[in-house]
Amino acid sequence: xxxxxxxxxxxxxxxAMFLCGVLAMTLSGGQKASVTGSVVTxxxxxxxxxxxxxxxxxxxxxxxxxxxxxxxxxxxxxxxxFYSAVRASNRFQVVDSPAAADLVLEINFKGSAVIPAxxxxxxxxxxxxxxxxxxxxxxxGVFLTKTIRKNIKLTIxxxxxxxxxxxxxxxx
Numbered sequence: 183x184x185x186x187x188x189x190x191x192x193x194x195x196x197x198a199m200f201l202c203g204v205l206a207m208t209l210s211g212g213q214k215a216s217v218t219g220s221v222v223t224x225x226x227x228x229x230x231x232x233x234x235x236x237x238x239x240x241x242x243x244x245x246x247x248x249x250x251x252x253x254x255x256x257x258x259x260x261x262x263x264f265y266s267a268v269r270a271s272n273r274f275q276v277v278d279s280p281a282a283a284d285l286v287l288e289i290n291f292k293g294s295a296v297i298p299a300x301x302x303x304x305x306x307x308x309x310x311x312x313x314x315x316x317x318x319x320x321x322x323g324v325f326l327t328k329t330i331r332k333n334i335k336l337t338i339x340x341x342x343x344x345x346x347x348x349x350x351x352x353x354x
Contacts, residue, residue: 228307228315230310230314232348233284234274235275235284236283237275237276237277237286238282238285239276239288241257241288242290243261259334260291260334264287273345285307287303287304287345288305289302299321300337303317303344303345317344317345321334
């Protein structure tokens with residue numbers, strides 16, 4: 183019993199430290215405090231991301247992944263919602279083939295009964311096939327199917343906002 187209490191206390195302490203770190207980074211306006219306490223300037227956004235005009239959207243969510251069909255209605259639901267959100271953002275022209283795109287945006291759903299649900303976006307350079315950026319957002323409220331579908335839409339909107347934020351926060 184004592185071990186379980188210590189584990190719970192440690193988990194709570196780690197969660198509190200993480201939240202304090204997130205708050206500190208938010209308040210620092212793009213600068214991050216390093217382990218030594220000095221201020222570190224944000225690194226540059228990769229040039230292929232900043233110059234991209236066209237994107238191909240890839241569906242990496244797999245219906246055999248536990249939770250995808252049960253909680254979301256299938257990988258096509260996630261893909262369709264993400265596709266619509268990217269098009270609605272008017273940031274990129276969405277094309278129907280990777281060869282016609284500057285970037286590939288690969289959307290994936292991860293989660294199960296024991297792993298919190300999250301959406302993950304990989305931004306891949308078409309020319310070099312290098313993973314340039316990853317954006318992850320946790321999907322809140324996975325208790326009811328109706329709730330998770332609504333929350334997936336909200337999470338997709340956050341991911342598209344995070345992607346747009348790369349352009350907004352980059353000093354040129």
